[in-house]
Amino acid sequence: MTTQDMLDDRYGRRRSPGRTWAIIGGAVVGVALLGFVAWGVVADSVEAVDADTTGFAVVDQHSVTVNFQFTAPTGRSVACAIEAQDVEHGVVGWKVVEFAASEDHARAFRETIPTTAEATTGFVNACWVT
Template sequence: MTTQDMLDERYGRRRSPARAWLIGAGIVVAVGVVGLFGWFTVRGSLNSVDSDTTSFEVVDEHSVMLGFQISNPPGAAVACAIEAQDEEHGVVGWRIVELPASDLHARAFREAIPTTALATTGFVNSCWVLPG
């Protein structure tokens, strides 16, 4: 009899095979949850679109020319919401631009934004992959 067995007998502790199975099952479930979380994270980032505003030019009080670049999954069509604001950060113009699918990962564009008043800035609000 080992020392551990003598201590277990003295203090009434028993080693149960059911407890070992329960601990093993808990570890398997925890590994599964971590793996599932990792897969959802990777899957979400595969269809993400990154955008950066590279330039803007106030043409007149009725339009702004916006330069921007996007990084998206190759072969996916993308839509971007572009926006122009005045000096008080009020939206004075916006539009949705649909960009065709391409084999390139990164592309640059210049688009005009019609405005209702004089704008002081233009930027890309958000971009997303179009279904299909």
């Protein structure tokens, strides 16, 4: 036995072949898990819809008009939930509107929401790909 072998034994520098394979297997599983998570993030962002309220107008005591725009994947239909609230932030009107698929990436709309009481604001709550 050489001096180097004795030092390796003394300080535990030798690795058994089983331990080496365990480390390699753990690294492969870690890389596969990282790839799976990265794919999930990319897949979610491809189907994302971004919506912005561009304005609203209280028409009367029973309706409010909301102007909004959204960006969505081309060729996919989109649905949006539009909401009207009163001065105490209580929901007084709610409407889900569906839009047909389009080749335009960004689109703008105006929708009127019927309300149960006078609204003080109107906005897009959420939009999603259908």
